[in-house]
Amino acid sequence: MLARTDRTTFRQRPQRGSFDPAVIAAILDEALVCTVAFVEDGRPVGIPTTHWRMGDRVLFHGGQGSRLAKAMAAGAELCITATLVDGMVLARSAFHHSMNYRSVVLFGRAVEVTDPAEKEAAFAALIDKLAPGRSAAVRPVTAKELAATRLLALAITEGSAKTRSGPPVDDEADISWPVWAGVVPVMQARGEPVADGGGEGASSSRGETPWNHASV
Amino acid sequence: MLARTDRTTFRQRPQRGSFDPAVIAAILDEALVCTVAFVEDGRPVGIPTTHWRMGDRVLFHGGQGSRLAKAMAAGAELCITATLVDGMVLARSAFHHSMNYRSVVLFGRAVEVTDPAEKEAAFAALIDKLAPGRSAAVRPVTAKELAATRLLALAITEGSAKTRSGPPVDDEADISWPVWAGVVPVMQARGEPVADGGGEGASSSRGETPWNHASV
Numbered sequence: 001m002l003a004r005t006d007r008t009t010f011r012q013r014p015q016r017g018s019f020d021p022a023v024i025a026a027i028l029d030e031a032l033v034c035t036v037a038f039v040e041d042g043r044p045v046g047i048p049t050t051h052w053r054m055g056d057r058v059l060f061h062g063g064q065g066s067r068l069a070k071a072m073a074a075g076a077e078l079c080i081t082a083t084l085v086d087g088m089v090l091a092r093s094a095f096h097h098s099m100n101y102r103s104v105v106l107f108g109r110a111v112e113v114t115d116p117a118e119k120e121a122a123f124a125a126l127i128d129k130l131a132p133g134r135s136a137a138v139r140p141v142t143a144k145e146l147a148a149t150r151l152l153a154l155a156i157t158e159g160s161a162k163t164r165s166g167p168p169v170d171d172e173a174d175i176s177w178p179v180w181a182g183v184v185p186v187m188q189a190r191g192e193p194v195a196d197g198g199g200e201g202a203s204s205s206r207g208e209t210p211w212n213h214a215s216v
Numbered sequence: 217m218l219a220r221t222d223r224t225t226f227r228q229r230p231q232r233g234s235f236d237p238a239v240i241a242a243i244l245d246e247a248l249v250c251t252v253a254f255v256e257d258g259r260p261v262g263i264p265t266t267h268w269r270m271g272d273r274v275l276f277h278g279g280q281g282s283r284l285a286k287a288m289a290a291g292a293e294l295c296i297t298a299t300l301v302d303g304m305v306l307a308r309s310a311f312h313h314s315m316n317y318r319s320v321v322l323f324g325r326a327v328e329v330t331d332p333a334e335k336e337a338a339f340a341a342l343i344d345k346l347a348p349g350r351s352a353a354v355r356p357v358t359a360k361e362l363a364a365t366r367l368l369a370l371a372i373t374e375g376s377a378k379t380r381s382g383p384p385v386d387d388e389a390d391i392s393w394p395v396w397a398g399v400v401p402v403m404q405a406r407g408e409p410v411a412d413g414g415g416e417g418a419s420s421s422r423g424e425t426p427w428n429h430a431s432v
Contacts (some may be wrong), residue, residue, distance in 0.1 A: 007261065011283050032304070032315065032402065035297040037253035037260035044253035044260050047299035048319045067227050081251040081262035085404070088248070089344045093355040095365075097343055101249065103264045127313055130304045130400075137395045139309040145233065149311075167412040181351045184346075185407030186248065188301070195398040196383040 007107060008160045018161040021056070021130045027082060027104045029129070032188070034082035036060065038071045046072075049140055050127045051082070053156075058106065059113075059122050060152040069150040072110040078154060080106040088184045091168035092177040098164060100183060106159030110152040116143065119151045124160075223323060224376045232376040237272070243298060243320045243377055244269045245345070247416065248404070250298035252276065254287045258345045261287075267298070268338075269372075274322065275329075275338050276368040285366040288326040294370060296322040304400040307384035308393040314380060316399060322375030326368040335367045 002008070002019040010017040018024070028034075028051065037046040047068045052059050058080060062069030072078065087100035113119055123146075124135035168181055218224070218235040226233040227365055234240070244250075244267065253262040263284045268275050274296060278285030288294065303316035329335055339362075340351035 006258070007259075012279060012281060014406040028321045032301050033299050033317065035251035035253070037251070037262040037297075039255050039258065039260050039294065040223070042255065043223075043293045043323070044255050044262075044295040046251050046253035046260075046262055046295040046321065048297055048299040048317070048321075050315055063228060065228060070370050077259045079253065079260040079262040081253075081264055083249050083251070083264040085248050089405075090347055090350065091354070092407075093361075094339055094343055094351065094357040094363040097346065097354075099248065099266055101264070105262065105264075107259070123310055127310055130313065131306055133308065134395075135310065138313075139390045139395075141310045145309075145311040154224070167410075170412075174355045177355045179350075179355075180409075182409055182410065184409045187405055187407060189403055189405035190304075191401030191403060193306075193398055193400045194383075194398075195396065196386075207323070 002143045002157065002185070003157060005158055008105075008158060010162070012159070014181060016164055017184065018163070020161070021156065023161045024104050024159065025053060025158060028058060028101045031082040031084055034080050034161050036068055036072070037079040038068075038076040040071070045064050050126070051080070052126045054122060054125055054138060056156045058156060059126070059155045060110065060124070060154070061123070062150050062152075064148060064150060069152060072152040073150055074113040075109050078107070079132040080104070080154065084188070086165065087185045087186050089164075089168045090181055090184065092179055092181045096168055098168065100159065100165050102163045104159060104161050106154065106156060108154050108158055113151040113153050116146050117205075119146050119149070122151055125171040147211070217268040218373065218375060221374055224321075224374060226376070226378070229431045232378050232380055234379070236377070237372065239377045240320050240372060240375065241269060243300060243318045244274060246404075247300055250296050252284055252288070253295040253297065254284075254292040256287070262297075266342070267296070268342045270338060270341050272372045273390050274372060275342070276326065276370070277339070278366050278368075280364060280366060282366070285368060288368040289366055291325050291326040293325060294323070296320070296370065296375070300404070301402045302381065303402050304398055305380075305384045306400065307366070308386045308390040308395055310395045312384055312386050314384065316381050318377065318379040320375060320377050322370065322372060324370050324374055326370040329367040329369050332362050335365070338367055339365070
């Protein structure tokens, strides 16, 4: 379990909260993007970015000129927020409408990873998050490309998950109100892959799609 | 167009950026959740929450005890981040993998809306965002429920949208690399509604579902 700290103590609906690393990891793994917030000139800045996880660290990357990567590399205090929407909860009363969701909020500082072998392995893990097994099939990263990209790692030590699931919870007096009530599921779906036409000699039709696009 | 400010000047890939209010509005309207970042004790905090839009304002709500709603009502500097993932961009080279996305980042301070009629209209708009037309069919909000919920409004004045779309952009030398390349579309889909069983006398089977769940 992650330690409970002042800023991760649940003030609202603590029954929806969790400090379980496995719960946190599963949400991070399913989410394709997160928001990284940091403080700049005393004001909050939240930047959307891709993240991925290796063990108990969340990884991020960015170009050498990236404002976010620079702030992260400089050791700025960060807050990472990843959210998956699972459904719209339509209650009988206006007041009890809600959302089903799974979210993670993490706090901490990132460290920059500069070892080329470690960076290469991390970027392979990112590609395999998008399409399992794909990293072995693509044109490998070069030393120059590795150097052009910063890799940042944040240890998962302070943070929590919060989730809501299940049907609406209406007041007893509203149960006979004549309106449909229930949950409209929402999910991040994947569509049919669209092959890149490529240029002369493009390989689009040669390679096999190495992932299961039907999985959500 | 929204005014360009120091913190909304694009440093990376400015061709992906937009200050067009219509582009910003469309992304905010499609996103069901966002991250609201604020500064607490000098450190960033990013909280996931539901938002909706009325004209040139983004609206938020929370219980009277909510940490986020309190910070917003107190006039904290905020950064709002909403992101829609549209696809995974699978290039031939590891380096050129990317994501297709549409995101909005807004800056500013919220004001609390306390007028009961204005609050009631705003909460109706939130319900209609989830299920168009539904607000007229549900059990209306009571004065006590209105008082228990804070409504916060942020004017859309400083911020921008950023988007990527289209196929991977590989180096010319990689075009013949023997791997599938293209885009795997990702979308926020809605599933078959799941009716709430309700209690004795539940109305689940009586009301009609007033929205088109097949729309994405």
